[in-house]
Amino acid sequence: FSAVDIQVEFMFIPWARADQYAKVGGADASCCWFEQDERKKYGYYSDPIFSYSYSFFYLKNSGFDWANLADLRGIVIGATRGYTYTKEFTEAENNKILTVHRATSDIQILKMLLYGRVQIFPLNTDVGYYLIKKEFSPEDAALITHHPKPLFKKPVHLVFPKNAEQSNRLRSLFNKGLKVILDNGRYSQIVKEYDLAE
Numbered sequence: 356f357s358a359v360d361i362q363v364e365f366m367f368i369p370w371a372r373a374d375q376y377a378k379v380g381g382a383d384a385s386c387c388w389f390e391q392d393e394r395k396k397y398g399y400y401s402d403p404i405f406s407y408s409y410s411f412f413y414l415k416n417s418g419f420d421w422a423n424l425a426d427l428r429g430i431v432i433g434a435t436r437g438y439t440y441t442k443e444f445t446e447a448e449n450n451k452i453l454t455v456h457r458a459t460s461d462i463q464i465l466k467m468l469l470y471g472r473v474q475i476f477p478l479n480t481d482v483g484y485y486l487i488k489k490e491f492s493p494e495d496a497a498l499i500t501h502h503p504k505p506l507f508k509k510p511v512h513l514v515f516p517k518n519a520e521q522s523n524r525l526r527s528l529f530n531k532g533l534k535v536i537l538d539n540g541r542y543s544q545i546v547k548e549y550d551l552a553e
Contacts (some may be wrong), residue, residue, distance in 0.1 A: 358532035358541070361525075370437055377514040383525055387511035397517050402530045403510035405546070409440065410501040411475045412468060412483050419475055421502065427453055433464035433473035440477055441507050462490055469495055478504045481549075 366382060375521045377385035378397045387407070390400060413419040421427060424447055438444060447453040456473055458464050465486060467473045469497045476483075480501055487496045513529060515522035536542040 356532055357528060359528045361528060361532075374476065379511070379515055380519050383519065383521065384515050386513050386523045388514045389509050389511060394514060398514035399517060399522055399526050401513035401515070401526055402533055403512055405532070406508050406510045407534045408480045408508040408529060409477050409506045410480045410483070410503075411477050412465070412487075412499055412501045413475045413505060414428070414471075414498055415473060415500050416498070417549040419502065421504065423454070427475070430454065431472075431474045432540070433458065433467050433476040434458070435461055435464060435478075444477075444506070461486055480505070489534065 367433070372381075373385045374388075374394075377388065377394065384401075385398075386397075388394060388400075389405060389407070394400075408415075411419065411421065419430075424443055426513055427447075430453075432453055432455045434448070434455050434457050436459050444453070445536045456467070458467065459480065461478060464473060464476050465478075465483075468476050469491070478501075483501060491499075513526070515526045530539040533542075536545075
């Protein structure tokens with residue numbers, strides 16, 4: 356947005372409220388969302404901003420490995436309430452094929468992982484390491500790693516509420532600004548600065 360001379364005020368709110376803002380307003384845009392048919396009914400998607408990669412975090416000494424969801428049977432999986440992972444994961448959870456323990460926050464589940472109450476935890480890879488570094492001692496942080504095979508990797512977007520008059524104009528300006536920073540190298544600098552996956 357700054358590349359097209361628009362100042363932004365950021366609000367950090369729970370996911371459910373951010374989704375409501377994307378739906379009915381309350382903010383000019385909401386971030387960061389995967390494309391879903393349901394959300395397309397009430398929101399305009401920006402061009403892709405970057406990709407979220409979700410990986411399974413686990414204790415290094417557990418020797419965890421996986422190739423497909425069938426390999427996760429009998430493993431106690433931590434998951435955050437309100438998060439949707441993949442359609443297949445949700446179906447396997449709902450059909451009790453997978454043993455999934457839901458908790459209210461990522462931090463709570465990372466602590467459960469550390470104390471052996473869950474064995475693996477699917478989490479945005481960048482967010483996972485940020486939280487581990489921020490919340491745990493270096494000694495505890497060193498016990499946790501992630502599996503190189505992601506559960507999924509998908510692009511995320513800003514969503515602008517369809518019921519707001521200025522949404523199409525703001526989306527167009529955002530997309531223009533995103534192209535500017537992609538072309539001038541600023542995007543790559545940001546990715547490097549925050550150690551994000553492009």
